[in-house]
Amino acid sequence: MNDHVQRPPAEVRHAGELARLRENDDGDRPPGWALSLRAARSFVIGDEKLGISRKFVGDPSLVDRALVTLATSRGLMLVGEPGTAKSLLSELLAAAVSGTSTLTVQGGASTTEDQIKYSWNYALLVAEGPSARSLVPAPLLRGMAEGRVVRFEEITRCPLEVQDCLLSPLSDRVLAVPELTGPESMVFAKEGFTVIATANTRDRGVNEMSAALKRRFNFETVFPIPDLDTELALVEAEATALLRRSGVGAPPRRDVLEVLVTAFRELREGRTGRGDATDRLSGVMSTAEAVSVAHAVGLRGWFLRGEPGTAADLVSCLAGTAAKDDPEDLAKLRRYLEQQAGGRHGDQWRALYEARHLLPG
Numbered sequence: 001m002n003d004h005v006q007r008p009p010a011e012v013r014h015a016g017e018l019a020r021l022r023e024n025d026d027g028d029r030p031p032g033w034a035l036s037l038r039a040a041r042s043f044v045i046g047d048e049k050l051g052i053s054r055k056f057v058g059d060p061s062l063v064d065r066a067l068v069t070l071a072t073s074r075g076l077m078l079v080g081e082p083g084t085a086k087s088l089l090s091e092l093l094a095a096a097v098s099g100t101s102t103l104t105v106q107g108g109a110s111t112t113e114d115q116i117k118y119s120w121n122y123a124l125l126v127a128e129g130p131s132a133r134s135l136v137p138a139p140l141l142r143g144m145a146e147g148r149v150v151r152f153e154e155i156t157r158c159p160l161e162v163q164d165c166l167l168s169p170l171s172d173r174v175l176a177v178p179e180l181t182g183p184e185s186m187v188f189a190k191e192g193f194t195v196i197a198t199a200n201t202r203d204r205g206v207n208e209m210s211a212a213l214k215r216r217f218n219f220e221t222v223f224p225i226p227d228l229d230t231e232l233a234l235v236e237a238e239a240t241a242l243l244r245r246s247g248v249g250a251p252p253r254r255d256v257l258e259v260l261v262t263a264f265r266e267l268r269e270g271r272t273g274r275g276d277a278t279d280r281l282s283g284v285m286s287t288a289e290a291v292s293v294a295h296a297v298g299l300r301g302w303f304l305r306g307e308p309g310t311a312a313d314l315v316s317c318l319a320g321t322a323a324k325d326d327p328e329d330l331a332k333l334r335r336y337l338e339q340q341a342g343g344r345h346g347d348q349w350r351a352l353y354e355a356r357h358l359l360p361g
């Protein structure tokens with residue numbers, strides 16, 4: 001399955017590591033869990049001794065709190081700015097705790113209860129009426145019946161009435177299927193069932209969520225990576241892996257990435273490394289975005305000229321990312337290149353400054 005899939009789920013990408021953790025796991029497991037809490041923690045933040053890679057870069061105590069929440073009867077709600085690895089963290093936690101991360105609902109304005117709970121195979125429904133055979137389980141029903149983690153991505157994008165269908169599964173641990181009769185009309189959650197939801201602070205907020213549902217979640221905020229070196233190392237590792245998968249024969253240049261990550265951080269925070277105020281872009285300048293720009297820079301360099309990308313490629317790629325939804329942002333970006341890149345030491349800063357005319361408009 002690994003061969004031609006663009007991005008297999010975490011339990012497939014890291015199957016070897018999960019097997020190793022299971023073998024060496026002598027800790028107690030919460031009921032229904034595939035790993036102990038400590039082994040699950042190692043899976044997410046890494047363990048050098050066992051050769052487990054660090055996958056989520058961030059506060060280990062956040063990961064501890066998240067895991068403890070999953071062992072209680074509350075759901076876990078990960079909130080934060082776009083591109084701070086909320087989805088990645090939820091995927092890793094689900095893979096560690098229940099061995100699968102694919103029981104996932106993608107929230108949106110058109111999400112219906114059918115897509116969350118269950119629907120019907122209409123041919124069978126017409127032929128033999130509602131029965132366990134004609135029932136088509138969706139992630140929530142499967143998670144409850146199998147005792148696994150259900151992921152609910154971007155929950156706040158769903159209509160409020162739809163979000164509320166989580167209420168009785170989370171509080172009473174039961175899902176009613178009124179169309180069926182007898183014992184099949186109630187699905188009781190097995191040990192191990194819980195929900196990890198994610199919500200983006202730029203979308204419609206979690207404030208609008210019903211108070212009843214909010215009470216059934218513990219909230220954790222995922223923050224952007226605080227220091228430059230850590231973010232740079234992550235962007236380098238991720239971009240290198242992505243470029244290799246894209247058939248690019250050269251790793252990204254460290255000095256180009258340094259300029260890229262520095263510029264992203266400064267435009268995100270509205271402050272330079274030296275503490276001077278600068279324009280802050282209204283678009284998203286997240287780590288996830290930095291990774292995808294680094295990928296694009298490498299692709300441009302390699303497929304257009306057979307070399308790793310340069311700061312000039314960076315300018316070309318920035319226009320499509322940084323100044324997506326606001327013409328103001330393009331002007332701010334131009335000002336940044338003129339005023340900030342112009343005054344700095346280093347070949348790549350110089351190249352960035354000289355390529356500023358590549359910005360459109």
Ligand SMILES: Nc1ncnc2c1ncn2[C@@H]1O[C@H](COP(=O)(O)OP(=O)(O)OP(=O)(O)O)[C@@H](O)[C@H]1O
Pocket residue numbers: 055056057058080081082083084085086087088089198199200225234238287288289291
């Ligand atoms: N702290 C981090 N640790 C590991 N990877 C990170 C981190 N921050 C950003 N990334 C990068 O960002 C990608 C994850 O972005 P992800 O889609 O999970 O973010 P998100 O917070 O869910 O964003 P959105 O709100 O837009 O859905 C990762 O694949 C990785 O390349």
Ligand SMILES: [Mg+2]
Pocket residue numbers: 086087088153198
């Ligand atoms: Mg996400």
